[in-house]
Amino acid sequence: MSYPSNIKHLITLFAKLPGIGPKTSERIVLYLLERHLKEFVDAFSRITGTVRRCLKCHNFSTNEICDICSDSKRNTDTIAVVAKPQDVAAIEQSHAFSGTYHILGGLLSPIEGITDKYLRIKELEVRIEENGIKEIILAFDNNPEGDATANYLKKRLSRFGVRMSRLARGLPMGSDLEYADEITLKSALENRQRL
Numbered sequence: 001m002s003y004p005s006n007i008k009h010l011i012t013l014f015a016k017l018p019g020i021g022p023k024t025s026e027r028i029v030l031y032l033l034e035r036h037l038k039e040f041v042d043a044f045s046r047i048t049g050t051v052r053r054c055l056k057c058h059n060f061s062t063n064e065i066c067d068i069c070s071d072s073k074r075n076t077d078t079i080a081v082v083a084k085p086q087d088v089a090a091i092e093q094s095h096a097f098s099g100t101y102h103i104l105g106g107l108l109s110p111i112e113g114i115t116d117k118y119l120r121i122k123e124l125e126v127r128i129e130e131n132g133i134k135e136i137i138l139a140f141d142n143n144p145e146g147d148a149t150a151n152y153l154k155k156r157l158s159r160f161g162v163r164m165s166r167l168a169r170g171l172p173m174g175s176d177l178e179y180a181d182e183i184t185l186k187s188a189l190e191n192r193q194r195l
């Protein structure tokens with residue numbers, strides 16, 4: 001690459017993003033430099049220091065407690081446990097869930113070395129203990145990692161005696177929850193299966 005070192009550095013940074021290889025990264029960086037650099041720099045500097053994790057659900061928020069957790073119309077005794085913020089966005093779009101969320105930060109994956117200590121399970125246990133939670137809905141991708149995480153949580157959380165369910169198998173096998181359409185998600189939530 002015959003670019004100045006700071007441009008090479010940017011290309012290396014973009015190549016770290018999921019699904020972006022070195023060639024795509026090079027194209028993005030050059031495109032930004034030619035056209036939208038200032039817009040992006042301004043947007044990044046506005047977001048820096050203003051976005052944090054909600055203290056309850058760990059979703060991104062501009063306040064200590066996010067809009068969903070602080071909404072008095074939400075049903076606070078039901079928690080949908082999800083892997084990542086995109087899953088919250090997908091479920092919200094289905095308008096079929098009025099409870100709150102808990103973002104684990106991933107799914108168990110022995111192959112990738114993601115064990116329970118990398119997920120926000122202790123934080124979930126504290127919420128169950130302190131907030132009188134009645135139902136936990138496990139809303140995971142329909143794949144081996146989703147299955148492994150659901151089985152693990154079923155065992156680990158059984159001591160609390162809360163009702164636990166998992167999204168119905170309406171989601172196609174191997175599918176990502178975040179890409180499920182609204183109707184599929186609504187039906188998966190309504191027909192959730194007791195664990």
Ligand SMILES: [Zn+2]
Pocket residue numbers: 054055056057058059065066067068069070
């Ligand atoms: Zn929250």
